[in-house]
Amino acid sequence: MAKREVVGTTAAVSEFATDPLGQQVAALPGVGGERATRLAKLGIRTVADLLWHGPRRYEDRNQPHEVKALTKGDDATVAGPIVAAGVKRMRFGKSLFEFIIDDGTARLHCRWWNMPYMERYYKTGDFVHVHGKLKAEKPRTMDHPEAEVSEEGEEFIHLKRIVPVYRLTDGIKQRWLRGVMWRVVEQFAAAVPNANAELLAGDDSHWLPLAEAFKAVHFPGDLGQTELARERLALEEFIRFQRQIRERRKTFQAKVKALECSGDDRLVKPFLAGLGFEFTGAQQRAWDEIAR
Numbered sequence: 001m002a003k004r005e006v007v008g009t010t011a012a013v014s015e016f017a018t019d020p021l022g023q024q025v026a027a028l029p030g031v032g033g034e035r036a037t038r039l040a041k042l043g044i045r046t047v048a049d050l051l052w053h054g055p056r057r058y059e060d061r062n063q064p065h066e067v068k069a070l071t072k073g074d075d076a077t078v079a080g081p082i083v084a085a086g087v088k089r090m091r092f093g094k095s096l097f098e099f100i101i102d103d104g105t106a107r108l109h110c111r112w113w114n115m116p117y118m119e120r121y122y123k124t125g126d127f128v129h130v131h132g133k134l135k136a137e138k139p140r141t142m143d144h145p146e147a148e149v150s151e152e153g154e155e156f157i158h159l160k161r162i163v164p165v166y167r168l169t170d171g172i173k174q175r176w177l178r179g180v181m182w183r184v185v186e187q188f189a190a191a192v193p194n195a196n197a198e199l200l201a202g203d204d205s206h207w208l209p210l211a212e213a214f215k216a217v218h219f220p221g222d223l224g225q226t227e228l229a230r231e232r233l234a235l236e237e238f239i240r241f242q243r244q245i246r247e248r249r250k251t252f253q254a255k256v257k258a259l260e261c262s263g264d265d266r267l268v269k270p271f272l273a274g275l276g277f278e279f280t281g282a283q284q285r286a287w288d289e290i291a292r
Contacts, residue, residue, distance in 0.1 A: 020047060022046050023046060024045065025044060025046060028183075038169055038172050042167065042169050048192075051189065053167075054230070055217070056166065057165050059075075059165060061160060061162070062162065064077050064129065065077060067080070067102075067103050070108075073133065076132075077160075078101065079128070079150075080101040082100065082127075083107070083124065084100040084124060085100070085124050086099075097116055098111045101128060101130065107139065107140065108130070108140050108141070108142065109139050110130055110145050111144070112143075113143070128150065129159040130146065130147040131163075146158050147159075157178060157179060158175055158178060162220050162221070162222065162223060164218055166181070181219075185215055185218050190211045196236065197209070206228070207231075210232070213228075213236075217229035217233060
């Protein structure tokens with residue numbers, strides 16, 4: 001990945017001010033050089049690359065499941081109040097943070113191994129949404145599920161919505177990348193130039209503005225929005241591709257000259273003489289056409 005200094009230089013600040021989409025991802029809050037190197041394995045080097053890194057699928061985490069209906073291996077979202085929480089200390093410095101939620105149908109144990117600091121974020125009485133895979137049924141248990149405390153007026157990123165699931169690489173976690181995407185879409189989607197708006201204005205189809213398409217493809221309000229968003233972004237890529245082909249053709253026609261094909265027939269004459277027969281009138285006309 002090309003390295004570029006982004007901190008402490010007037011040139012860099014000026015460049016990012018005029019081209020925010022060209023900003024290197026390493027300059028984004030919470031990314032840094034190490035994660036930027038890992039993101040480069042996904043072809044993500046700039047803010048624009050992040051915006052174009054669409055989800056490979058979605059999970060509908062809007063409707064919580066009843067705990068009593070879950071069976072081992074189920075991926076599910078569950079919501080309810082925490083009725084117990086705490087850290088268990090074990091030998092050799094190991095620990096287990098666990099909280100138990102009760103949705104009115106049954107209780108669910110949520111566990112995080114060797115993460116005692118989680119106790120600071122989840123308290124008895126908190127209403128939480130969790131999503132994960134049921135590991136055991138007696139008692140019903142999820143290990144390291146995604147969890148968020150429900151607070152008045154707060155917008156959910158990882159739960160209680162249609163959640164994007166992205167293609168990953170080693171060292172990049174789904175929850176972390178989703179959080180970065182949320183901030184990037186909020187801050188930069190509107191900066192993408194909608195250069196083809198006039199071109200599409202006369203089309204009878206409904207095409208979303210680019211900024212709206214990026215928001216809908218990453219964090220849709222419903223799955224129906226994703227199809228419109230994907231169609232708009234696919235069209236944008238197609239138009240850009242066609243324009244690139246047109247520009248390359250113009251460059252080729254302006255700079256490239258055909259090679260001269262004339263010669264002195266020093267190879268052709270011996271070849272014709274060695275045929276052992278004379279051309280017919282039709283054959284001669286065909287040969288003259290080829291040799292012209």
